[in-house]
Amino acid sequence: MRKPCCEKQGTNKGAWSKQEDQKLVDYIRRHGEGCWRTLPQAAGLLRCGKSCRLRWINYLRPDLKRGKFAEDEEDLIIKLHALLGNRWSLIAGRLPGRTDNEVKNYWNSHLRRKLMNMGIDPKNHRLNQNLPRSQNRCASGCATTSSASKEIVSHPLKTRLGENDQLSEAASCLEDSTRCLPDLNLDLKITIDHSSSISIVEEEKKQIDESTLSRDSECDTRPTLLLFG
DNA sequence: AATAATGTCAACCGCATTAAA
DNA sequence: TTTTAATGCGGTTGACATTAT
Numbered sequence: 564m565r566k567p568c569c570e571k572q573g574t575n576k577g578a579w580s581k582q583e584d585q586k587l588v589d590y591i592r593r594h595g596e597g598c599w600r601t602l603p604q605a606a607g608l609l610r611c612g613k614s615c616r617l618r619w620i621n622y623l624r625p626d627l628k629r630g631k632f633a634e635d636e637e638d639l640i641i642k643l644h645a646l647l648g649n650r651w652s653l654i655a656g657r658l659p660g661r662t663d664n665e666v667k668n669y670w671n672s673h674l675r676r677k678l679m680n681m682g683i684d685p686k687n688h689r690l691n692q693n694l695p696r697s698q699n700r701c702a703s704g705c706a707t708t709s710s711a712s713k714e715i716v717s718h719p720l721k722t723r724l725g726e727n728d729q730l731s732e733a734a735s736c737l738e739d740s741t742r743c744l745p746d747l748n749l750d751l752k753i754t755i756d757h758s759s760s761i762s763i764v765e766e767e768k769k770q771i772d773e774s775t776l777s778r779d780s781e782c783d784t785r786p787t788l789l790l791f792g
Numbered sequence: 793a794a795t796a797a798t799g800t801c802a803a804c805c806g807c808a809t810t811a812a813a
Numbered sequence: 814t815t816t817t818a819a820t821g822c823g824g825t826t827g828a829c830a831t832t833a834t
Contacts, residue, residue, distance in 0.1 A: 578802075578828085600819065616820080617803065652822060667823075668801055797833070804826075811819080 575609045579618055583608060587615055588623055621664045628660025632669055640666060640674060645688040 575583070590606035596619065599612035608615060632640075636658055643654045651663035651670075658666065675685040682691040 576804075598819090613805090613820085614803075621802070649823065663822075664802075672800055795834085797831100799831075800829085802826105802828090805824085807822090807824105809819105809821075811817100813815105813817080 574611050584623060621662045626660055
């Protein structure tokens with residue numbers, strides 16, 4: 564049996580009080596982030612380190628944006644989800660001031676339903692076959708209206724058994740979309756306002772692909788895709 | 793006005809991954 | 814190389830708010 568992450572006896576749970584927040588913020592301002600295990604005691608908090616970390620990352624960090632998601636942020640989340648699946652921390656990493664928890668909650672409460680209403684399966688970003696084509700729009704951002712020009716370069720996507728099935732499904736969906744949605748420009752290269760977002764995504768996908776390829780290198784008929792918003 | 797249903801979001805839990813010994 | 818502890822991540826839960834009946 565695995566030990567608990569930290570001593571749980573006598574620790575508080577549930578919502579944080581203002582005083583607790585203040586103690587945590589003060590401590591991190593003085594000593595910086597890290598060493599979450601010892602932080603609670605050092606900061607005079609009756610919380611487990613995990614709880615402190617989560618509170619800081621999701622709520623107290625000064626660089627958090629909070630508030631309503633902008634339309635271009637929505638677009639980006641949808642596109643990144645199509646590429647990366649439920650890798651919320653990766654997705655959130657491309658949205659300055661947003662946390663993985665926030666992105667995940669927003670996806671589950673807003674975007675998922677939005678896609679479903681558009682006749683799109685939010686799991687794999689495929690068009691729902693039951694709806695007439697005129698009602699089907701591409702999930703990967705092309706049905707949105709953001710004015711910002713965007714680029715998503717998808718690296719070769721391949722199936723990794725189990726956890727990454729979503730990736731390959733999304734990839735094949737994107738591939739399909741070139742055929743079924745001729746108005747979608749999947750040619751190559753546009754720029755994006757989210758500064759370095761795409762190049763970093765590209766890098767991360769490369770890493771995913773590399774680990775994928777190292778497992779099954781026999782197949783190399785992989786599409787290179789690029790989406791326009 | 794009261795109650796039920798539904799939505800939202802902060803926080804927790806358990807597993808996976810990484811780093812250190 | 815193996816073991817162990819710390820940290821990170823995604824799924825899930827539960828409290829509270831809002832909307833519908």
